Amino acid sequence: MDTMKILWVDDEIEMLKPHIIFLNTKGYEVEEATNGHDALDLIRDNHYDVVFLDEHMPGITGLQTLPLIKELDSSLPVVMVTKSEEENVMEEALGSKIADYLIKPVRPAQILLCLKKVLDNEKLVSQNVTTRYRESFMQISQEIGDCRDIEDWKRLFVKLEQWELQLSDSKDDAMDEILSMQKREANQAFFKFVQNNYHDWHDSGIQNFSLNSVNAISKGVFPILDQGKKVFMLVIDNLRFDHWLALKELILMNYSVVKEAVCCSILPTATMYARNSLFAGLTPNQIATMYPDCWVGEEEDGFKNLHEETLLMRQCERYRRKEKVQFIKASNAHTGGKVMDHYAKITQADFSVLVINFIDMISHARTDMDMIKELAGDEAAFRSLAKSWFEHSQLKGLLEKLASEDIHVVITSDHGTTRVKNPVKIQGERNTNTNLRYKLGRNLKYPSKGVFEVGRPNDIGLPHPQVSTKYIFTKPYDYFVYKNNYNQFSATYFDTFQHGGISMEEMLIPFVVLKPK
Incomplete structure (x- = not known):
């Protein structure tokens, strides 16, 4: 030594x-x-x-x-x-x-104790974390088999994410790999759970189901407004639960946690569906039926999320809310850098919403740019990049300034992402959608095992453009690739962060309520 x-x-x-x-x-x-x-x-x-x-x-x-x-x-x-x-x-x-x-x-003993704390602290912490995870391994494996409902899965997922951050900090590569294997086991079981139960959630009424994309505002925000509190809701596209844990330390310098919950994204775990449902308080097929002017189908040209503000206002009207509502969207790097300009609007409203897409932009840039892929090479690096962005962003400054106001802050997302590894061949018609984690179309040909197939989309709250249209959702870590140029596209998208399918990281997202200290 x-x-x-x-x-x-x-x-x-x-x-x-x-x-x-x-x-x-x-x-x-x-x-x-x-x-x-x-x-x-x-x-x-x-x-x-x-x-x-x-x-x-x-x-x-x-x-x-x-x-x-x-x-x-x-x-x-x-x-x-x-x-x-x-x-x-x-x-x-x-x-x-x-x-x-x-x-x-x-005294000499004080000096030695101090050196032990300063020089050996990281090593001792690492050893302690590794020992505790090793002791918990069998218990977690048992819990994976014992999960019976979505609340069980939420609790297990939070535990796994917390272990992932602790082991990442401990720099123990062997334990990291063991945890990764355990998460893969949990994700495979979670896929089967969703496959077996997703129809039932809609049959019993998704609005009354556990906190999800459809009822997040009515269940999570309106009760705070009913207490006479102002609410600032921050929707960060692609914000995974581990991203929230990485940002948590910075945010809690000015806020205390009122509620740290897990919200379940609907399928597909894609912005067009999950975020429109979040603001509408409705399933996608309900939006298409009740507000056809606000729904742009996959087969139609045009942007799919142009009507989020209208959908939010209509949800507030349906619930007979009288509060002053403000909707702000920072959908690119230019507008995202100017969020501080909206401070006055936020403080003057009773309920304000800010949508920010920076983490989503990192995901896409990581696919398209080698430099970003290197910077966000794995989940730990992605968390670090997200934390660095937040630490130097106007968003952090905005939250710090809002801490002087009597405003509750809600932080959530529409869906998360998963790092894909396994290409799955698929065939479809020319107008089949392009998402890698789910497909919508007719005459789809794919391996029958390893996908969640929905032949009657209305049964799970999705639009049904044509009689023969079906949705298929792929397993954790898989991504669909067409047979044409299979090698090229499987290589392009291998090890990228994608969303749209079924995994804990995509479906189980943070829903955090904070109040100023």
Whole structure:
């Protein structure tokens, strides 16, 4: 194991010789500096694993030296050593992201404990997470077999997503692979569950079913308005549950969670269907029947989501809502960068909705651009990219500013995405839709196993353009490819994030209610 190098910065370094000798006997290499300027020169030219920094020094103080160290190496752990326990001193040090602090006079045992915390913390956390997941593995496998209803699947999915983030942070590749295998097992079982139960959900009335695309506003938003609260609803296209978990830490700096739920997207898990249903509070075939002016079928030319605002207003009218409603759509990079301009509209409305498509744009760009595919190479990288976008976006600034208002925030999506691996050959007529995860058309030819086939679309709330039209939905990780140019297209779309079919990641999406702290 490499020797750990410590830089100890103190104007009274001679007084600390016994501590330095003690650390040498424990296998640590200690270099010394008596002031902040010398410390900065040493850090420029050498690698250190940790810095002990005296808070009170002549010249530039420890608190003045600290941000200069972070400019040179933001990841270098710094332990502040101080005689002062004054609250403002500690707040300033902690605000500058020190790794730990010690109060003089320090004792050898304190120093060793501090080093253990700072240098071994990541390793200890990783080992702890790995051990806990290994202990939970058999229980989760049992739960996969025991899931009987959609609420069981929601609870299991949240547990798997939380483990995925923890194991991703632990950098244990072997455990990552084991979890991936367990998620694949869960997804295959989830597909069979949906295949066996989806008709029943509609037979019993999808509006009364568990929180889903059709009833999310009536069940999740209107009750908050009934309490006299204003609501800002943020709909982020393609927002998966693991994306929400990645953004959560940043958002909870200004908000507390009122409700963290899972909403079930309808099929197909595609914007045309799920998002129109979200705003209409109706199934797609109900929209096509009741509001034909607002429904553009797959076989028709034109954009499919041009009437979302109208559908939202009509849902509010059906429920006899009297609130002032504001609808905002940021559907491209240009408008997405100007969301702060809508602050006044949001605060003046009782119920405001912002649709933002940035994560959806990442998904499409990842398919089309090698650079984005490399940046978002897997789920962990995709989460990191989504978090980085949010952290530097106007959306974060908008939420921070709204935290000063008495407005509840609802964050949700229309559907998620899944990373596809397995091409499935299909044949269809020329006008068959282009989505890779579901197909709508006549005379479709495909493997009979591994798809959810719906010959009577009205039974699951979908339009039925022609008598012989059927919908087919593919399994997790599969994607449909036509026989023509099969090799080219299977290679193009292999390992891309797609939506439209059946998987936990596509169907089970976040529905989070927040209130300002």
